Amino acid sequence: MLPDHQLLRIPGPSPIPPSVQRAMSQQMIGHRGQETKDLLQRIKPKLMPIFGTEQEVMIIAGSGTAGLETAVVNAVNPDDEVLVIVTGSFGERFAKLCSEYRIQTHRLDIEWGKSVSPESVERYLRQHPSIKAVFSTYCETSTGVLNPIEELAQVVHHNSNALFIVDGVSCVGGVESKMDEWGVDILITGSQKAMMLPAGLTFVAASNRAWKVIAANKRPRFYLDLKKYQITLAKDSTPFTPALSLLFGLEQVLKLMEEEGLEQVYARHQLMKNMTRAAFQAHGIPLLTSDTSASPTVTAIKPADFPAEELRRIIKKEFGLSIAGGQQHLEGEIFRIGHMGYCSPADVLQIIGIIEIGLQKIGKAIDLGKGIRAAQKVYIG
């Protein structure tokens, strides 16, 4: 195998663009000085369109889970009842977070691989009028499902006064988010997926309704106190020491996304999804998700007649291509391809080409190139 040649196509972390690597290697500066204020001032307006909001987007040094916890400890009062829509392991995380904080937590469990239907949420909310917050994942990384956030926001607001809180960690930046227009009250993402950075930053934006609840919330919190971030960000600063190297990289990421154009970024992710799905469909290899509930950032495949782990092992060994396996009860049952952030349609062709060789090598008789051809046709249109 060619040394120092790794292809990272798991659903996060995603590869870092060279110019972002260079930006991150800038020497440190005083994080309370004018240079850092200027940096944050340049970053702030470019984050807002990615969230589809006129609200400032808070930047916290921490993993995505810190962002999820930020939503819980700021927006949920001690006595509130909440509903968590669980479509996979990251829905589970919201539920665990709420129960750890002893919040009365209702669960709406959806079969892994399916998206939640707005009707089922509507029914649930009508039966439980006291629910104060509804939690959902946007892209469920563990299954490659994209939940219908716009429709969910509608049913939440038509059937309750609950806040609608969305985990967008594995898709915001690669999939359109219209937080304000749709009525999402809190949207969270992380740095290591479609945002093309190493992990270590989490981003949280809140609606005016959410800010009102946050201001009135008496729950103790300090490092994840969103109000502290709002007050300091208004002055182009942070309440606690910022992760500077990641902020240097973030500015360059935002430049790259602006150059390409957000519409084109989203179209590219749609295209990569369609190419990937077409390739496996051409081979008659089952996909975990339906065309309508599939995410543009990650595709899960559920092979019927070959071992997923065998395939992952051989393509990693022969080509350095890393793809992900399944989580929890789907371990060994599925494999997942990340096509997000710094990933192009040409990379998808490469992934499919390698997987076809891998399938041949593990003894599945396949028509080499057939998946590629299907993906190429999707590209040409």
Place this chain on the structure above:
Amino acid sequence: MLPDHQLLRIPGPSPIPPSVQRAMSQQMIGHRGQETKDLLQRIKPKLMPIFGTEQEVMIIAGSGTAGLETAVVNAVNPDDEVLVIVTGSFGERFAKLCSEYRIQTHRLDIEWGKSVSPESVERYLRQHPSIKAVFSTYCETSTGVLNPIEELAQVVHHNSNALFIVDGVSCVGGVESKMDEWGVDILITGSQKAMMLPAGLTFVAASNRAWKVIAANKRPRFYLDLKKYQITLAKDSTPFTPALSLLFGLEQVLKLMEEEGLEQVYARHQLMKNMTRAAFQAHGIPLLTSDTSASPTVTAIKPADFPAEELRRIIKKEFGLSIAGGQQHLEGEIFRIGHMGYCSPADVLQIIGIIEIGLQKIGKAIDLGKGIRAAQKVYIG
């Protein structure tokens, strides 16, 4: 001024060594794969001697304040009484954290610029036998004071059953820490000071006594739940997405510290402190702290006859040298020089040389080179 030539000598963030910059620019890898397990396995044993402990050192993605909060939410039970020793703004932070969590918080306020005396802590603990945890800063960044942690640990343990919790953010890695031998129950540091990394990691180690309290503590916590880090670190993993680029850099930092030798690292910081103090003493410029309570990582100067802010402005403008001002009531009253991490005695000579020119330029009649000479003599010994 020479372009792209900045000298960052504030008490954090500190400059990043070139080899650490290169290490951090390594391409991403799967954070649940074997490579990351191997990386953590290599890092773990090298962190322990820096803390002076046989305990594993937990690595959390977040700022130093997240580390301080980790100590509070894990080691303090809801009904506990605690004592916070406040010798400056970071002691204040511990007090704010505890009061935010509605913990019954006693304060022992010490005049800024002085270190706490073990006797005063002994008296306080005898008067308040119900105190369950004592918080202290090791190096108080805002004043350049180094508190006598070994002696404090003794009086805490001889006069109470309280846990002794220490904020070592601005000195661990540059000043010797013997956590186990001294009897420190929880020691915290951050990545952006003596650890020569960008901000974004915080490190927390706990004694067996502390782990017992943590295990029994019913306080809700999730992202900062230390037990989750302990369980996963034992398997060379992390409970939540690790800040990979900083871990890449951390391994190189630990290599550099091992090459130099920890004893020599600590001796270098002592030497830089003594050189810096000798230089200002030679000019008859008052230091904020006494020789016995001064920190090896940061020196605070309290000028009697020239404006600190004027000096800071001119040396930044003419030489790109950044030093820090004072915080809170010391704003404008003092200036602070960081000599920690990637900083050598030769850098101290440069800092002094620039400051002497700056003093001349703001109209203070000084004997140019006199401070340098004093520092050189300290170096030669």
